[in-house]
Amino acid sequence: MRIPLKKIWAKSIARQLMLGIALVHAVLMTVFVVDLVNREKAFFLDLTQKQAFGLAETLATNSTSWVLARDFIGMEEIIRSQSGFPSLQFAMLVDTKGQVLAYTDTEQVGKYIDDEISRTLLTAEPEPYLLVNDSGFIDTAAPIIVNKRQIGWARVGISRAGISDNIKHVTLNGLMYMLTAIIVGTVFAWFMARGLTIDIRELVSRANRLRQGEEGIDFFLEREDELGTMAQNFQELSETLLIQVDNLQREITAKKNAIYKRDQIEGKLRKAIDIIDNSYAVVFRWRNEEGWPVEYVSGNVESIFGYPATYFISGETAYSDLIHPDDLAGVAKEVEQHINTKGKKDFIYKPYRIIAADGSLKWLECKINIIRNDKGDVTHFEGIVQDISFRVEAQEKAAAMEMRLRQAQKMEAIGTLAGGIAHDFNNILAAIIGYADLAKLNVTPGTALERDLDQVLIAGDRAKNLIKQILAFSRQAEVERIFIKIQPLLKEGLKLIRSSIPSTISIITDIDPHIGTVWADPTQIHQILMNLCTNASHAMENTGGRLSVSLQPACIQDDEQKPHLDLAPGEYAELTVTDTGIGMHPDIVDKIFDPYFTTK
Incomplete structure (x- = not known):
């Protein structure tokens, strides 16, 4: 049961005094803590910005001669010398054309910067440049200049993760100070309230006794202040009430007989109405x-x-x-x-x-x-x-339950059939793979026939994995999920798709290379991509069109609930396949997740 805040506040003067002082302390200390945290945060952000610019300019100065001489070993040594800098994420040297000359990640050396942020350096003025500046990361660049001529850029990225720890420490200390101030203020208020309200409680106690019918209550208090005057007024009021109560009792007794007959009639009517209303x-x-x-x-x-x-x-x-x-x-x-x-x-x-x-x-x-x-x-x-809503709802629930039962029976039958077919096909596939292995033993290495047999074995392995998926559907085998990067799987699948669809269909990809590993079955991922892209190509084979494949990060928040997904909050990889084909009829959309459903 919820109790209004006003009722809690007004229940006693002592509580008002204690809550008021505690609230004042809380507000003042909150303002102090917020201001302190904001100042500390601004200080640390400014400090890391100065450090980033200083490190970039130092790197530019120290690497001038090496960049001019195109001495990659010297530039690598310069980059390594900066690796010990706290919170350094990366350091690089690039020329004015955007080619990476040296990098903390040596695999990037020789490549050209191609992201949108880095490309701004190609047209920027030769002066220190701030590329990224947010609460978690700062990216700065300084020009490498020889004889007033720019020959490249020195670029560093520094993490600001440590700022959050410092801010948390400052915030925790501020909260401890605030809690201490509130406790001290509340204890002080309690002692003040206790001295002020002891006589008030006594008056309230005597008033409650009077309300319960006790007679001869003495409200007198030995005080000369407002409470003494109030007690005197209560005493006079008590005496007046006793006289009035006596008079009312006599009047009530006189009216009871007159009301008795009317009550009998009204009682019968009320009973009839109550029966209906209840x-x-x-x-x-x-x-x-x-x-x-x-x-x-x-x-x-x-x-x-x-x-x-x-x-x-x-x-x-x-x-x-x-x-x-x-x-x-x-x-x-x-x-x-x-x-x-x-x-x-x-x-x-x-x-x-x-x-x-x-x-x-x-x-x-x-x-x-x-x-x-x-x-x-x-x-x-x-x-x-x-x-009768409950009756209608019960009928609807019964119908829905019956439909789910039929669906479960259908899925059980399909699973049993799929399992039997998978076992028979697995036996056939074992012979194909076995004879292909035996054939390779009699083939000269490096010939076209050996490569053809390798493709047979690769296709056989894929078929084995497909059999596993069918057995997993029929609950006769477990799905083997592992942690993998799915970018190579997608690229391999798209190569197969490109070779099998008309040239009138263009393939556009947007695969984020920075997405980490996911927990999935590689065969299922490959199968999903091939099925979706094949269906898309069928929808566009007469008219041509555009097939788009995208892999992007996705984040499910605590307060986000998608009706068609059962996902825990966290980071995910989202694979999207779209096409410009004719689309699907609504009746078909409702069946796309039914096993083995097809329009062919």
Whole structure:
């Protein structure tokens, strides 16, 4: 149960005093800690920026002669001499054309810088340059100049990860100071409040005893301040209340006899109404007019419709406005049919939906009596309305459960069939691979026949892995997941795709080389890529088009919940295959994850 903050605050003066002082200390110390952290952060960021520029300029100065002489060994030594700098991520020397002359990662030497940030150096002025500057990393460059002529750039990248540790340390100390100040202030406030409120508690205790009916309570306090005056006023009020209570008791006794008979009549009426209001059915009386105005409705109507009875009786809420728009015409037609049936006295509506006050949909069932005048015209309807949403929901759940059961049975049958086929095919494949191995023993190395047999064995291995996937689907084998970099798998697969699709289909790739290892089955990755790209090429084989394959990092946050994925928060690699083909019909989209489904 939630308790309002105002109720906690106003419950006692002592609590107000203690919370007030603690709050003041908390606010002041929070301002102090925030200001201190911001200053420290700004100081460390400025310090690392100066260090980065200093290191880049030092590297540029020390490497001038080596860059001019194109002495790669000397430049490598210069780069190595900088490797001991704390938090250094990389250091490099590049010429004015963007070729890497020296790099902490020697594999990059001789390559050309091609990322967007690095290319800005090719057109930058020969002066210290800040490429990247954020809270986690700084990247700076300094020109290498000989005789007022620029011959290259010295570039360094420094991690700022250590700043976070320093900021955490400062923040922790600030929080400790703040907590100490709050505790000291609260203890001081407690002693002050205890001295101020002891007499107030005594007055409250005596007032509670008076409220419980105890007589002869003495409110006098030996104080000359406002509390003493309050106690005197309480004493006078207590004496006055005793006189008034005595008078009221005599008046009440005189009126009891007069009220007794009326209470008996009203009691019977209330019982009848209570029976209706506590039931699951709502009683209505409608006029046979446009909108079906309500003349009477039982008090429990709010439990179903969300609107009080007064809304219906006053006309503020029209009954017809609450019926779901898709059901209103059917309800009106059903009413018209029954009232036009001669001699019809009652009927039961087919279940229909209403929109409650909170926007929820509810299913109703109505039993209606038709009221006619002396001329036989219908003037009113009286009936009982029941909420049958639970019954409808139960029927829908039962239908959904039955559908899931059929699907599970179908999947079990498919799995059993797939497992049997996989075992038979595995036996055939064993013979193919075995005879291919034997054939290689009788082939001269380096001949075309040997290469052809190697391709047979490679295809055989792929087929073995495919068999494993089929057996995994049928639960007869385990999927073997390992930590792999999938970029080479994608490039290998795309080579096969390129050779097998028409030249009218162009392949565009956007594969991030910096994505790390993923936990997956290599055969499944290869199979997914081949299947998606093959389907895409079939969709464009008559018209041509563009096949795009992308591999990019993806991050699932704690508050992100995708309805079609069951993924824990964390870092992922996202593989996307798109094409400019004709697309799929919605009926096919619903079946794309069914095993062995095809349109061919």
